Amino acid sequence: MAWLFVGPALLGIGLVVVFPLVYSLWLSFTDVNLLRSTGPAVELWGMRIPLFRWIGARNYTQVLTDPLYWDSLWRTLYFVGAFVIEATLVGFGVALVLNERFPGRPLMRSLLLVPWSLSRIVVGLLWIGILDFEFGALNGLLLRAGLVDGAIAFFKEGWTALNVLVSVYMWNQAPFATLLFLAGMQSISEDLYAAAEVDGAGYWRRLWYVTVPALRPIVFLVLVLATVNGFLMLDLIYVLTMGGPAYDTTTVSWHGFKTSFTFFKFGPGTAILYTLTALCLLLTVVYHKLVLARFEAEG
Amino acid sequence: MTTIDRRTFLGAAGLSAAAALLGEGALRSARADKPINFSGWVFKPDTVKDYVDFFNRKHGGQVKYDAVPWATYHPTMETRAMAGEIVDVMYCNSANRERWADNGLIRPLDDLPGMDELKKKMAPGNLEAARSRDGSKVVGLPYFTSIFILMYNEPMLQQAGIKAPARTWDELMEHSAKLKRDKISDTPYLPNWNNSGSGTMPQFLSDCHSEGANIFDAKNKVIADQEPGAARAMERWQKAYKDGLVNPEVLTKTSSTDTHRLFWTGRYAYHTNHSYYLKTIAGEPENSKLAPKKARMAMYPGNGQTHMFTEWYTINAKTKVLEDAWKFARFLGGNLNGDWYVQRQWCLIAGLDNAYPEMYDNPEIIQSYDRWVDLKLLREQYKKGRPINAFKEPWFSEYDSKAIAIVHNIIRGTSTVPKGLKELTALQKSLA
Amino acid sequence: MTTRARYRGGNYRRRSVGSQVILYATVTAVALWLIAPFVWLFVTSVSYQRNLLARPFTLVPPEVTLDNYRKILGLVRFHAEGQAGKILASMWNSLVVALVVTGVNLVMGTTAGYAYARFHFPLKMLSLFALLFTRMLPTIVLIPAFFLVFRALGLQNTLTGLVIAYCSFTLPFTVWIMKAYFETIPADLDKSALVDGCNRFQAYWRVVLPVSGPGLVAGGAFTFMLCWNEFVVAQILNTKPGTTTLPPVIAGMNGQINIDYSVIAASGFLGALPAVLLVLVFQKYMVQGLTAGSVKG
Incomplete structure (x- = not known):
C-alpha cells in the first residue's frame, strides 16, 4: 500500500536523479569526446546512450595532480567557512532584532523574504549596480561623502573579490537562517525567560543561558545547510567574477563547470564534480547524525 | 571548380x-x-x-x-x-x-x-x-581583420603640457606617472586587459611583438620564457599595475567593447585596443566625451609591431x-x-x-x-601588424583561454615574471 | 499557550529611551540592508545610464523614465533590441516550466510525503536518507548526464527537458516539506476517516488534503520559486535561441555588450517580481512550511 503512494515519486527520482548520477559517475571514468562522440553505446528503451572509452581512474589522477584543483579546493573551504560564519552570525543577529517588539514587525518579516526569493542572477546584477567601479551606488555615496579619494575596485584583488562574493551570497541566504532562528525563538517557552528574569538575569544573560541553548539544534541545521549551499554556489560567480581575477575566485564547483562546459572535457569535468558530490555525501551523513537522528528520536 | x-x-x-x-x-x-x-x-x-x-x-x-x-x-x-x-x-x-x-x-x-x-x-x-x-x-x-593600436586623449596630454604622444613604452610610463602625480588622471593608462579572448592575450602578443619578442617558435611551440622582450613587456605591466597607473577593474571586464567604453569618459590618457574602437571613441559624440577627434591614434610604441588577426x-x-x-x-x-x-x-x-x-x-x-582616424597612419600600422600561425593548432583555443589567468597573475604581481612566462610554456606543453 | 506571553525572548517590558533608540536604529539598519539593494535596482531601472554615471552621485534620480521598460517590451527601437526582445519570450518559458514542475511536484511529492508521514514500510529509513542526500546533491554533477541523454532523446532545447531536469532538485525537496507538514496534522483525522469506511487513498484525498492548504501552498510556492530562479541547468541544456528561460537571458545581457546597465536592471527587476510577489503573498504559509520542513528534519 505504502509503495503505491511512494512509488511514483521514488520512480521519478530514480529516473531523474539516480540514473543521471550513475551515468555521470561512469563518464568520469571515460574518455569523452563530445564533438566527435564516437565509440560504443548502449541501447536503452530505444535511445542510444554513448558509453565512450573506459580509461580507469585517469581522469581522477589528472584532476588531482593539477595544482589548480587543490587551489580551488582550499579556496572553496575558505569560501564555505567564511560564508557559514557570516550567514549564521548575521542570520542570528537579524533574528534577535526581529524578535523584539516594535511597530511594523510583520512588514519587516515579509521584507526578510525579498533577498532570499531573488534569482542569484538578479542578486549579482543588483550588487553590480551597487559595487561597480564606474556607476556603483556605493562608490558614488562614498565619493560624495568624501570618504574615499577614488572609486573602490571591489573585484580587483582576488581576496577582496572572494570576500565580496561571500557577503553577497550571505545577503541572499542569511534571511533564510533568520527565518529558522525566529521559528526556534518562537517555540522557546516563555516560562524559561520569566524564571531567568526572576533570577535577575539581564537581556544578554537571558540570551546566553536561555535562547542560545534552546536554539542549538537549529544552529546545527543552519550550519549544515549553509555548508552545503556554500559548496554548491555557482551562479553568483558566473555573474560577478567568472572565477577571476585570474583564478582567484575559482571554487571547485566553478572549476568543474568550466572544465565540463567551456572546454567540454566531460571526463575530467565529471571527475571534479564527483569529488564535490563525495563531500556532500559526507555532509549528509553528518547532518543525519546531528540533526535528523535527534528529531526522529524525539518522535 | x-x-x-x-x-x-x-x-x-x-x-x-x-x-x-x-x-x-x-x-x-x-x-x-x-x-x-x-x-x-x-x-x-x-x-x-x-x-x-x-x-x-x-x-x-x-x-x-x-x-x-x-x-x-x-x-x-x-x-x-x-x-x-x-x-x-x-x-x-x-x-x-x-x-x-x-x-x-x-x-x-x-x-x-x-x-x-x-x-x-x-x-x-x-x-x-x-x-x-x-x-x-x-x-x-x-x-x-583586427590590429591593436595606441590611442591617446589629446586634450588631457595638452593639459599636462605633454606635446607629443609617447613613442616608446618608457615615455608612455613616464607620461602616465606624471598625469597621476599631477592628479589629472587617477589611472592614466587603459590597456585592454579584459578577461575575454579579445583582450588580455591579443594585448599580450601586441606588446611582446612591439618589444621584438616571439611567443611561438617555428613549430608553434610557446617560447615566451626564452624571450627577453616578453619579460620586458611583463615587467612594465607589473609596474603599471603596482603604481596604480591602470584601472584594475579592467581585468574583470568581459569584452573589449566594455573596456573601450571606459575611455569614453575622458578620464584616461592612453588606451590600447582594436583599431575600430577608436571610431566610437573619436567619432560618436553622443556616447564619448572624446569625440569628435579628441582621441587620436599614434604609432604603436617600441618597434611598432602589433598583433593582427582575422x-x-x-x-x-x-x-x-x-x-x-x-x-x-x-x-x-x-x-x-x-x-x-x-x-x-x-x-x-x-x-x-x-x-x-x-x-x-x-x-x-x-x-x-577620415572622420575619426588618420587613415594613412592606420594603414601603416596595418603593414606592421603581425599575425601568428599558432592559432591553427588544435590546442590553441584552450591555451588562449587558460593563459589569461596566468598573465593576470603576472600583471597583479601574484606571480613573478619569469615564473609566469614559464607557466605559459608549461601550459602549452600540457595541452599539446 | 498563555495569553500573557505571545511574545518571547526579548525585552517585553517597557524599554528605556536609550534602548528604544538603539532598537529603532538597528531595525532601520536591518530594513535598509534587506531592501535597499532591491529598491536601488528599481531606481536604476527607471533612470538613464548617464545619470547613473554622473558624479557627484545622487540617490534620487534627476530624471525618471520608463524607457528601459519600453525597450524590453519592444515599444522603443534601440540598438540591442534583439537581445532585449528575448526577455518576454523567455519569461513565458520560465512560467511554463515553473508551473508544470510545480504541478508534477504537488501531485507526486505530496503523495509520497503523505506516505512517509503515515506509513511504516521496508526501506523507509534508507529511502529517506537517499532523499536527504539528493537534496544536498550538487545538481551540476547531473548535467553532463542530462546533456548526453537528452541529446539521444532530442530533449535538449525543449521545455520538456527542463521540466525533467528540474524535478531532480525539486522533487526530493517537496517530498520532504510535505512529509514534515503531514506530520503536523493529527493522525486521528485519517483514522476516523478509515473507521468511517474510507480506504487509505480516500482518507488522504478527501480528508487530509483539503486541510493541507498551507502545506501545499508552501511546497508549491517554493518549487515555483526554485524553478523560476534556476540558472545553470537552463543555461547549459537550452542554448537554442528562444528555448531558454529568463535567468540565462539576463545573464547573457549582463555586462557583456553595449547594453546600458539601466536596461539590464529593468529586466532584472521585471524578472524578479513574480517570485518576490509570490513569496510575499504566501509568506505566512511558506515560513510555516519551510521551517517545519527543515526543523522537523
Missing part, C-alpha cells in the same frame, strides 16, 4: 530521392522554405540585423539571425552543435576555427562557386590565415541548405553583388579593418575613416 557539384549538394540536403520524384521545380520551392540560421557574437547587433533584413528583402533569403554574448559565444555554439542544432552560418574567431574545422563542425569552402575569385581579392596575409593548418583548404571568409564567417559542415548558406556567406564575407555590401558596411559603420585591400580605394570609405 566554380560550381557546386549537384550530386553532392543534393546528397547533403538528403533530398535526392525527392528530387527524382518531384523534379527540380518542386525541390527548389521546398528548399526556399528552409530558413538559414545565422549566429554571431554580439558586436553591433543592430547593424547585423539591418543587413540581414537587407539580404532577405533583396535576395529573397530567409535568414534568421541570433546574437550570442561574446564571452560565451564559442562554448555556446559548440553546445548548440552538440545538441544537434544546425546553425548554417556562424561567426568564428581565429582561436577556435581550427578546433571547429578539426572536429568537423565547419566545412571547407574551396569547392564552392566564386571562391577562387575571392581568394585572388584577399590580401595575401589574410588568405594565408584563411587556410586550415595543413594549408590545403580555405575554411572561412573574412569578417574583419575573424571569420564559417559554414556548418552539416548544413542542409548549402547553396543558400553559401550565398549568404558570400554576401557577408565576400562580394555577392559586386558592391562588397557587408564588407563595406563594416568599414563605414564600425571602422573594422578589412581583409580586401581594394576597400581602401573607395572614396566613400576613405572619407568615412
Whole structure:
C-alpha cells in the first residue's frame, strides 16, 4: 500500500536523479569526446546512450595532480567557512532584532523574504549596480561623502573579490537562517525567560543561558545547510567574477563547470564534480547524525 | 571548380530521392522554405540585423539571425552543435576555427562557386590565415581583420603640457606617472586587459611583438620564457599595475567593447585596443566625451609591431541548405553583388579593418575613416601588424583561454615574471 | 499557550529611551540592508545610464523614465533590441516550466510525503536518507548526464527537458516539506476517516488534503520559486535561441555588450517580481512550511 503512494515519486527520482548520477559517475571514468562522440553505446528503451572509452581512474589522477584543483579546493573551504560564519552570525543577529517588539514587525518579516526569493542572477546584477567601479551606488555615496579619494575596485584583488562574493551570497541566504532562528525563538517557552528574569538575569544573560541553548539544534541545521549551499554556489560567480581575477575566485564547483562546459572535457569535468558530490555525501551523513537522528528520536 | 557539384549538394540536403520524384521545380520551392540560421557574437547587433533584413528583402533569403554574448559565444555554439542544432552560418574567431574545422563542425569552402575569385581579392596575409593548418583548404571568409593600436586623449596630454604622444613604452610610463602625480588622471593608462579572448592575450602578443619578442617558435611551440622582450613587456605591466597607473577593474571586464567604453569618459590618457574602437571613441559624440577627434591614434610604441588577426564567417559542415548558406556567406564575407555590401558596411559603420585591400580605394570609405582616424597612419600600422600561425593548432583555443589567468597573475604581481612566462610554456606543453 | 506571553525572548517590558533608540536604529539598519539593494535596482531601472554615471552621485534620480521598460517590451527601437526582445519570450518559458514542475511536484511529492508521514514500510529509513542526500546533491554533477541523454532523446532545447531536469532538485525537496507538514496534522483525522469506511487513498484525498492548504501552498510556492530562479541547468541544456528561460537571458545581457546597465536592471527587476510577489503573498504559509520542513528534519 505504502509503495503505491511512494512509488511514483521514488520512480521519478530514480529516473531523474539516480540514473543521471550513475551515468555521470561512469563518464568520469571515460574518455569523452563530445564533438566527435564516437565509440560504443548502449541501447536503452530505444535511445542510444554513448558509453565512450573506459580509461580507469585517469581522469581522477589528472584532476588531482593539477595544482589548480587543490587551489580551488582550499579556496572553496575558505569560501564555505567564511560564508557559514557570516550567514549564521548575521542570520542570528537579524533574528534577535526581529524578535523584539516594535511597530511594523510583520512588514519587516515579509521584507526578510525579498533577498532570499531573488534569482542569484538578479542578486549579482543588483550588487553590480551597487559595487561597480564606474556607476556603483556605493562608490558614488562614498565619493560624495568624501570618504574615499577614488572609486573602490571591489573585484580587483582576488581576496577582496572572494570576500565580496561571500557577503553577497550571505545577503541572499542569511534571511533564510533568520527565518529558522525566529521559528526556534518562537517555540522557546516563555516560562524559561520569566524564571531567568526572576533570577535577575539581564537581556544578554537571558540570551546566553536561555535562547542560545534552546536554539542549538537549529544552529546545527543552519550550519549544515549553509555548508552545503556554500559548496554548491555557482551562479553568483558566473555573474560577478567568472572565477577571476585570474583564478582567484575559482571554487571547485566553478572549476568543474568550466572544465565540463567551456572546454567540454566531460571526463575530467565529471571527475571534479564527483569529488564535490563525495563531500556532500559526507555532509549528509553528518547532518543525519546531528540533526535528523535527534528529531526522529524525539518522535 | 566554380560550381557546386549537384550530386553532392543534393546528397547533403538528403533530398535526392525527392528530387527524382518531384523534379527540380518542386525541390527548389521546398528548399526556399528552409530558413538559414545565422549566429554571431554580439558586436553591433543592430547593424547585423539591418543587413540581414537587407539580404532577405533583396535576395529573397530567409535568414534568421541570433546574437550570442561574446564571452560565451564559442562554448555556446559548440553546445548548440552538440545538441544537434544546425546553425548554417556562424561567426568564428581565429582561436577556435581550427578546433571547429578539426572536429568537423565547419566545412571547407574551396569547392564552392566564386571562391577562387575571392581568394585572388584577399590580401595575401589574410588568405594565408584563411587556410586550415595543413594549408590545403580555405575554411572561412573574412569578417574583419583586427590590429591593436595606441590611442591617446589629446586634450588631457595638452593639459599636462605633454606635446607629443609617447613613442616608446618608457615615455608612455613616464607620461602616465606624471598625469597621476599631477592628479589629472587617477589611472592614466587603459590597456585592454579584459578577461575575454579579445583582450588580455591579443594585448599580450601586441606588446611582446612591439618589444621584438616571439611567443611561438617555428613549430608553434610557446617560447615566451626564452624571450627577453616578453619579460620586458611583463615587467612594465607589473609596474603599471603596482603604481596604480591602470584601472584594475579592467581585468574583470568581459569584452573589449566594455573596456573601450571606459575611455569614453575622458578620464584616461592612453588606451590600447582594436583599431575600430577608436571610431566610437573619436567619432560618436553622443556616447564619448572624446569625440569628435579628441582621441587620436599614434604609432604603436617600441618597434611598432602589433598583433593582427582575422575573424571569420564559417559554414556548418552539416548544413542542409548549402547553396543558400553559401550565398549568404558570400554576401557577408565576400562580394555577392559586386558592391562588397557587408564588407563595406563594416568599414563605414564600425571602422573594422578589412581583409580586401581594394576597400581602401573607395572614396566613400576613405572619407568615412577620415572622420575619426588618420587613415594613412592606420594603414601603416596595418603593414606592421603581425599575425601568428599558432592559432591553427588544435590546442590553441584552450591555451588562449587558460593563459589569461596566468598573465593576470603576472600583471597583479601574484606571480613573478619569469615564473609566469614559464607557466605559459608549461601550459602549452600540457595541452599539446 | 498563555495569553500573557505571545511574545518571547526579548525585552517585553517597557524599554528605556536609550534602548528604544538603539532598537529603532538597528531595525532601520536591518530594513535598509534587506531592501535597499532591491529598491536601488528599481531606481536604476527607471533612470538613464548617464545619470547613473554622473558624479557627484545622487540617490534620487534627476530624471525618471520608463524607457528601459519600453525597450524590453519592444515599444522603443534601440540598438540591442534583439537581445532585449528575448526577455518576454523567455519569461513565458520560465512560467511554463515553473508551473508544470510545480504541478508534477504537488501531485507526486505530496503523495509520497503523505506516505512517509503515515506509513511504516521496508526501506523507509534508507529511502529517506537517499532523499536527504539528493537534496544536498550538487545538481551540476547531473548535467553532463542530462546533456548526453537528452541529446539521444532530442530533449535538449525543449521545455520538456527542463521540466525533467528540474524535478531532480525539486522533487526530493517537496517530498520532504510535505512529509514534515503531514506530520503536523493529527493522525486521528485519517483514522476516523478509515473507521468511517474510507480506504487509505480516500482518507488522504478527501480528508487530509483539503486541510493541507498551507502545506501545499508552501511546497508549491517554493518549487515555483526554485524553478523560476534556476540558472545553470537552463543555461547549459537550452542554448537554442528562444528555448531558454529568463535567468540565462539576463545573464547573457549582463555586462557583456553595449547594453546600458539601466536596461539590464529593468529586466532584472521585471524578472524578479513574480517570485518576490509570490513569496510575499504566501509568506505566512511558506515560513510555516519551510521551517517545519527543515526543523522537523
